[in-house]
Amino acid sequence: MLDYRERKELRDYLDEQRLNRRLLFVRVLFFLMFAACLGGLYYLQVQEGERYAALADSNRLRKVRIRPLRGNIFDRLNRPIAANRTSLDVVLDREKLRDPVRISYVIQQLAPLLGMTEPTLRGRFDRYRSRPPFEPAIIKEDVDIGEIARLEARRYEIPEVLVTTEGRRYYPDGPALAHVVGYVGEASEGQLAVDPTMEMGDIIGKTGLELAYDGTLRGHPGQQLVEVNSVGRPLGHSLVGQKPRPGNDLHLTLDIDLQRKLFACFGEESGAAVFMDPRNGEILAMASLPAFDPNRFASRFSPGDWKMIGADPALPLLNRLVSGTFSPGSTFKLLVAIAALEEGIADESTVVHCGGGAWFYGRRFGCWKKGGHGAVDLHRAIVESCNVYFYTIGQRLGIERIAKHASAMGFGAPTGIDLPGEKGGIVPSPEWKLAARGEPWYAGETISVSIGQGPMLVTALQMANMAASVANGGPIYKPRLARPGPGMTAPAELLHDVKLSVHTLAVIRRAMWGVVNEWGTGTRARLPGVEVLGKTGTVQVFKASAGVDSDKLDKPMRDHAWFVGYAPRENPEIAFAVFVEHGGHGGSISAPIVHDVLELYFSHDRKPGLELTPVLPPPQETPPLVARGPDSR
Amino acid sequence: MDRTLGRSIDWGTLALALLLAGAGIVTLYGSTAGVPGRSGLPQAQAMWLAIGVAAFLLAAAVDYHIWTDLAPLLYGLSVASLAAVLFVGSRIANTRAWFVIGSVRFQPSEAGKLAVVLMLGWLLSRRKGEKLGLSGLLMLGFIVGVPVALIALEPDMGTCLTYVPLFAAGVLLGGVRLRTLAILGLAAALAAPIAWQYGLKSYQKERILTVLQPQRDPEGVGYQVRQSRIAIGSGELWGKGLRAGTQSRLQFLPHHHTDFIFSALAEQWGFVGSASVLVIYTALIMWAFQTGRKARDRLGLLLAVLIGSLLGFQALINLGMALGALPTIGVPLPLLSYGGSSIVATMGALGVLASVRSRRFVN
Numbered sequence: 001m002l003d004y005r006e007r008k009e010l011r012d013y014l015d016e017q018r019l020n021r022r023l024l025f026v027r028v029l030f031f032l033m034f035a036a037c038l039g040g041l042y043y044l045q046v047q048e049g050e051r052y053a054a055l056a057d058s059n060r061l062r063k064v065r066i067r068p069l070r071g072n073i074f075d076r077l078n079r080p081i082a083a084n085r086t087s088l089d090v091v092l093d094r095e096k097l098r099d100p101v102r103i104s105y106v107i108q109q110l111a112p113l114l115g116m117t118e119p120t121l122r123g124r125f126d127r128y129r130s131r132p133p134f135e136p137a138i139i140k141e142d143v144d145i146g147e148i149a150r151l152e153a154r155r156y157e158i159p160e161v162l163v164t165t166e167g168r169r170y171y172p173d174g175p176a177l178a179h180v181v182g183y184v185g186e187a188s189e190g191q192l193a194v195d196p197t198m199e200m201g202d203i204i205g206k207t208g209l210e211l212a213y214d215g216t217l218r219g220h221p222g223q224q225l226v227e228v229n230s231v232g233r234p235l236g237h238s239l240v241g242q243k244p245r246p247g248n249d250l251h252l253t254l255d256i257d258l259q260r261k262l263f264a265c266f267g268e269e270s271g272a273a274v275f276m277d278p279r280n281g282e283i284l285a286m287a288s289l290p291a292f293d294p295n296r297f298a299s300r301f302s303p304g305d306w307k308m309i310g311a312d313p314a315l316p317l318l319n320r321l322v323s324g325t326f327s328p329g330s331t332f333k334l335l336v337a338i339a340a341l342e343e344g345i346a347d348e349s350t351v352v353h354c355g356g357g358a359w360f361y362g363r364r365f366g367c368w369k370k371g372g373h374g375a376v377d378l379h380r381a382i383v384e385s386c387n388v389y390f391y392t393i394g395q396r397l398g399i400e401r402i403a404k405h406a407s408a409m410g411f412g413a414p415t416g417i418d419l420p421g422e423k424g425g426i427v428p429s430p431e432w433k434l435a436a437r438g439e440p441w442y443a444g445e446t447i448s449v450s451i452g453q454g455p456m457l458v459t460a461l462q463m464a465n466m467a468a469s470v471a472n473g474g475p476i477y478k479p480r481l482a483r484p485g486p487g488m489t490a491p492a493e494l495l496h497d498v499k500l501s502v503h504t505l506a507v508i509r510r511a512m513w514g515v516v517n518e519w520g521t522g523t524r525a526r527l528p529g530v531e532v533l534g535k536t537g538t539v540q541v542f543k544a545s546a547g548v549d550s551d552k553l554d555k556p557m558r559d560h561a562w563f564v565g566y567a568p569r570e571n572p573e574i575a576f577a578v579f580v581e582h583g584g585h586g587g588s589i590s591a592p593i594v595h596d597v598l599e600l601y602f603s604h605d606r607k608p609g610l611e612l613t614p615v616l617p618p619p620q621e622t623p624p625l626v627a628r629g630p631d632s633r
Numbered sequence: 634m635d636r637t638l639g640r641s642i643d644w645g646t647l648a649l650a651l652l653l654a655g656a657g658i659v660t661l662y663g664s665t666a667g668v669p670g671r672s673g674l675p676q677a678q679a680m681w682l683a684i685g686v687a688a689f690l691l692a693a694a695v696d697y698h699i700w701t702d703l704a705p706l707l708y709g710l711s712v713a714s715l716a717a718v719l720f721v722g723s724r725i726a727n728t729r730a731w732f733v734i735g736s737v738r739f740q741p742s743e744a745g746k747l748a749v750v751l752m753l754g755w756l757l758s759r760r761k762g763e764k765l766g767l768s769g770l771l772m773l774g775f776i777v778g779v780p781v782a783l784i785a786l787e788p789d790m791g792t793c794l795t796y797v798p799l800f801a802a803g804v805l806l807g808g809v810r811l812r813t814l815a816i817l818g819l820a821a822a823l824a825a826p827i828a829w830q831y832g833l834k835s836y837q838k839e840r841i842l843t844v845l846q847p848q849r850d851p852e853g854v855g856y857q858v859r860q861s862r863i864a865i866g867s868g869e870l871w872g873k874g875l876r877a878g879t880q881s882r883l884q885f886l887p888h889h890h891t892d893f894i895f896s897a898l899a900e901q902w903g904f905v906g907s908a909s910v911l912v913i914y915t916a917l918i919m920w921a922f923q924t925g926r927k928a929r930d931r932l933g934l935l936l937a938v939l940i941g942s943l944l945g946f947q948a949l950i951n952l953g954m955a956l957g958a959l960p961t962i963g964v965p966l967p968l969l970s971y972g973g974s975s976i977v978a979t980m981g982a983l984g985v986l987a988s989v990r991s992r993r994f995v996n
Contacts, residue, residue: 015808020926022805023938027922030945034915037949038908040956044866045904052866056900059863060879229883 062228064241065199068219070169071247073181073209075256076282078486082181082210085170088143088163090114090151091136092125097160098133106158113150114140134233136162169203171294173256176263179288179319180254180419180481182208183297197221206297207319209250209481212418219247251483253282261600262287265593270581271560272320272460274479275597278468278566278575280492281477283417285597286460288320322414322422325457326579329537330385331562332452334508335466337382339405340393341504348378348507354388361444365391368538382511383520385536387451394450399441402449403429406456409469410476410496415461417479426457452537463564463577465495470508470533471572474500509533512565516591522563525591530602534565534594536587558582563590567598574601642693643987649917650689650968650983654682654976656910657969660898664881664889674890674971681973685980692984696992697936700985701758704751708776711748714741715783722787730787740974742792745780747982749799750939752776757807758932765807773803790837791963798946802939837960857893858957860886864896865907865955872903890971892963896955910969911952918945924990933989940986944979 044052073082090110097103107125111118121139128137140147143163151161169184171177185206187198198204202221205214222244226234262273262285275285290312318324328335340346356372357364367373367387373380381389394402406412412427426432428449430441448454465476478495500508512533515522521536539560561583566575576594583589658675665671692700700707714732718741722729725738732739753776760769777800781793804814829838864880873879878900881889889897899907921941928934944967951966953959965972967979 018808019806019931019934023922023926023934026802026805026938026942027919030918030922030941030949031915033949034911034918034945037952037956038911040952040958041865041899041904041907041911044862044956045868045899045907046870048866049869049904052863053869055863056867056880056885059860059885060883227879227883230885235883 060227060229061225062234064224064226064234066222066224066241066244067167067202068221068244069167069246070184070203070219071217071249073217073250073252074486075252075254075259076284076483076487077255078251079256080172081177081252081254081256083170083172084167086165087141087168088148089138089166090140090143090147091138091162091164093160093162094128094131094135094137095133102160106160109154109158110139110161113154114143114147116140132231132233134231136164138164141166142168169295173260174293174295175291176260176287177254178208178291178294179321180208180259180286181294182206182210182212183294184210185297207421208419209252211420213250213482217247217250220245251486251488252481253277253284253483254286254481255284258285258597258601259287261285262593262597263289263291265596266580269583269589270314270320271579271583272324273576273578273593274321274460274464275574275576275601276464276468276479278471278572279477280489281468281479281495282483282489283479283481284574284601286321288318288324290314290316292316319419319421320579321460322417322419325423325425325459326560326562327454327539328452328456328458328463329539329560329562330387330452331463331466331535331537331564331577332449332456332458333382333385333390334470334512334535334564335406335409335411336390336394336397336402336450337378337511338409338500338504338508339397339402341378341507342405342499342501343397343401345396346378346393347503350393351375351377352381352386352389352392354386356388358388358391360391360395360447361442363444365447378507379511379514382508382535383514383518385515385521390450391447394446397450399429399446399449402446403427403432408496408498409462410465410498411456411458411462415459415465415479415495417461418481422461423459425459425462426455428455453540460577460579463562463579464575467534467564467566467577468575469496469498469500470505470512471566471575473505474498509569511535513569516565521585521587522565522591524587525563525565525594525598527567527595527598527602530567530598531569532565532567532594532598533569534563534591536585536591537562537564538585541582558584561585561588561590563587563594565594567602574598642690643990646693646917646920646983646987646990647686647689649913649920650980651682651686652913653910653917653968654685656898656906656913657894657966657971658682659875660894660901660969661890661971663875663901664878664897666876668882668884671890677973678971678976681976682980684973685977688977688981689984689987692981693987693991695988697754697933697985697988700751700988701755701932701936704748704755707748708752711741711745712779712783715745715780717741719783719786728787728789730784730789730792738973740972742780742784742787742789743972743974743978744981745784746795746799746943747978747985749777749780749796750936750943750982750985753799753803753939754932754936757803757935758930760807765804765809765813769807770804770809770813773800773807777803789963794950794962795943795947795964798942799939802942806935806938857887857961858954861893861896861955862957864889864893865899868900868903868907870904872899872901872906875901877901888963891965892951892970893955894970895952895966898969899955914948918948921945921986924986924993927993928989929993933993937986937989940982943982 069084072080075081092106097106103125107118107121111121124139125137128135148163151163171181183206184203187202187204191204192198192200204218205211210217222242224241228234258275262275266287266289270289272288273286274283276283353375354367354373356370357366365387368385373384373386376386376389380386406427411425413424414422428445433439433441445454449456461479465479469476474497475494476496476498477492484490512535513531514520515536516525516532516534522534525532525534539562541559561580562578564577566572578590578593580589658678661678662675665674718732719729723731723733725731730740730742732741753773756772756776765773777796781796784793860880864878864886867880876882878897880886880900881897886893886896895907898910918941921937921944925934925937925941928937947964947967950959950962950964954961954964965975968976
């Protein structure tokens with residue numbers, strides 16, 4: 001039996017023993033847990049270190065796309081037609097602008113300065129709501145110096161406003177080349193889905209040459225590895241990357257002087273016109289009116305702008321050069337005359353009596369000259385554009401032979417010019433009518449087609465080609481706008497090898513010469529010192545116009561006016577087709593346009609410039625269509 | 634300072650503490666120097682460390698029995714300040730945990746840990762040899778529970794959690810029977826589902842689930858854990874070097890100067906550096922337990938083990954969180970994490986430890 005003291009000592013002893021056991025337990029527990037942490041570190045840093053290092057890099061490195069500079073477009077004398085310029089954009093620093101009250105205040109202050117409504121401004125600012133805050137909100141693109149000055153004056157009050165620069169497409173001649181050069185814009189979602197190399201915001205050609213040569217002009221984007229922080233803000237120093245390759249320049253066959261002249265000549269009129277070199281198909285000038293300013297597409301286009309331009313009844317966005325097909329009118333008499341001569345139906349001595357009209361298949365077909373031309377031969381029939389003469393030989397030819405020669409001349413098929421959206425027009429024939437309308441051909445229609453009325457539809461390019469064929473003595477070369485390089489001409493590409501006899505050519509050429517230089521319908525295209533050949537055409541719009549002077553009618557009822565031809569008579573250099581919508585008589589509105597453009601073309605101070613362009617001998621291999629730009633190696 | 638005092642201070646504890654605090658300051662410098670909006674952190678931390686060293690010296694120079702005698706007073710002051718902070722404290726990040734005087738911020742819940750350590754020592758050392766019965770257990774629970782309840786009201790659950798080892802160590806060392814421990818454990822196991830259901834907020838549950846299933850929510854709660862693991866792992870063997878830690882400098886790693894400072898350290902110095910720091914840390918904790926084993930009396934043992942458990946547990950929670958093995962709980966790594974209150978309180982606690990050590994039996 002232990003006494004109290006002994007019991008207490010034992011108890012103390014046991015207590016201490018137990019305390020030490022428990023302390024040991026705590027020590028071992030902690031030691032093991034620290035050891036586990038060491039194991040964890042070893043696993044993460046040594047065993048899995050490389051994987052985590054890669055993850056850290058993918059955190060901090062972002063691929064940033066660098067957009068390439070789009071290639072420039074030059075005319076045949078290296079004058080710029082489309083270039084890049086710097087535009088000034090007004091942006092708001094969203095990092096500084098966070099307080100909603102302040103936002104409202106800034107928007108209220110800015111609206112009058114920028115000439116925008118507060119809701120519009122608010123909408124543009126709010127579009128960035130889901131973007132990281134360091135990304136500034138672009139609220140107005142391409143502001144002018146006046147707006148900048150007004151902003152600067154208020155700068156200390158609204159320090160959140162900044163002005164940044166952005167590259168933008170620029171077309172120095174604006175509307176004059178709108179339908180030829182086209183315009184650019186941001187790639188649509190559909191285009192992004194099709195082309196995986198493109199990204200949101202990439203600028204691509206939308207119409208015209210910008211679209212046709214987009215692959216040449218666009219260039220290749222570069223990319224850069226940029227170190228970013230956790231909210232994606234780039235931190236200045238960029239690492240290895242790939243430089244963007246700028247797009248190649250595009251050199252055109254166009255002559256900007258002629259182009260400007262042509263555009264100016266049209267004034268308020270609508271229509272389409274082509275001036276080309278018949279020897280190789282190079283387009284010297286071409287215009288479609290009304291036009292639009294392609295520069296407006298380079299900035300953001302507001303829905304209101306779209307509505308306005310889209311609802312315009314004059315259809316400014318329609319490219320009448322390639323997508324507009326028109327009735328050829330009397331200019332088609334040239335084709336009927338060629339067909340008749342080639343087929344032996346008529347020659348220069350074939351005479352028809354015109355009494356101001358004639359009866360065919362129980363219906364009277366009138367001549368534009370109510371009193372009649374009397375006895376007319378082929379030459380006079382073309383020069384004075386006698387309808388009755390062509391009704392007669394058209395009937396003798398028959399629709400099949402007219403269609404055959406029209407097709408041989410390239411009608412009814414696209415010319416293959418390097419512009420998108422080209423239409424082929426219509427060459428009417430019994431087969432065509434049955435297929436297109438499910439109706440048989442009426443004999444009377446042949447009579448209409450003989451003077452270029454009826455379902456026949458042509459493009460201005462096809463008409464210019466017909467003139468070129470006569471100028472060249474047969475062959476038609478594919479019309480084109482691009483050249484292989486500055487001052488270089490690619491070999492002409494034969495499009496239609498039209499066979500015309502010497503006799504046919506002589507008759508037709510003499511008649512076309514007569515149209516301008518005798519007492520014909522195209523005398524207003526006459527040019528001193530240069531022999532211009534041509535043929536006018538008037539397309540009836542208002543049926544009851546017999547005996548009414550179309551030129552005096554209200555504009556929408558006036559006839560369409562054509563003038564087709566070439567110059568000079570010997571060694572032709574330039575072929576043309578001019579179409580003026582509701583212009584009245586071909587001779588009174590279209591011929592003067594031709595006169596003015598040709599006057600410039602043949603003027604002395606211009607000629608040397610054109611001769612700068614050497615015609616290259618045909619090389620063994622087809623050279624690349626477009627030379628590399630000065631920026632690429 | 635006379636020679637006796639100089640000898641009476643345990644310089645070994647201070648050396649270990651300064652090594653760790655130094656590593657923290659270098660890491661801070663490496664991950665914040667030149668980063669906009671983060672300047673001055675290492676300097677501020679160095680200043681707090683200087684104050685901490687003063688606290689260490691004061692605590693070490695005075696006999697720990699005197700500190701324990703003062704315990705009820707210190708404990709009372711601490712509880713009062715924890716209550717006061719709920720009313721006059723500044724609300725920072727939805728928590729009323731700080732007194733703000735000018736540019737100086739003070740967190741009473743950090744100093745409170747030391748007060749609870751001393752108070753437990755005071756309580757348990759007076760019950761030598763007796764089994765800790767139910768009343769003793771309740772007393773123990775009360776001493777830890779009052780500050781914890783006040784901190785829970787701030788609310789600061791991470792700091793609450795750091796008080797848990799004090800209770801556990803008190804129970805373990807206070808002489809509770811194993812049977813009682815078993816019953817306590819069972820009760821805790823039963824309470825856990827109820828606490829899960831009613832006690833935890835949904836974001837806290839989300840954090841716990843994220844640990845069990847790291848890919849659960851990579852952009853949300855899992856993001857921090859994932860970025861921390863990437864920071865540690867990408868340090869590889871040798872580290873990315875001073876000022877080269879991309880995860881922390883580019884702010885992919887959240888709270889890289891406070892709760893995740895160890896991840897920032899591991900990123901900069903690699904396995905070599907992180908393992909070294911971990912070994913030093915382990916040494917410090919083991920040093921504390923060793924001090925307890927060799928303490929002159931039961932009070933010394935209790936204080937040393939309580940301090941060792943306090944710091945060791947908090948360090949393990951923090952490391953477990955950084956490694957992604959534990960839920961993300963806002964617990965700083967003592968001595969390394971940026972924060973003045975924490976480093977001063979920790980240095981003070983280590984000072985008490987040094988006081989125990991310098992007055993131990995020397996064989």
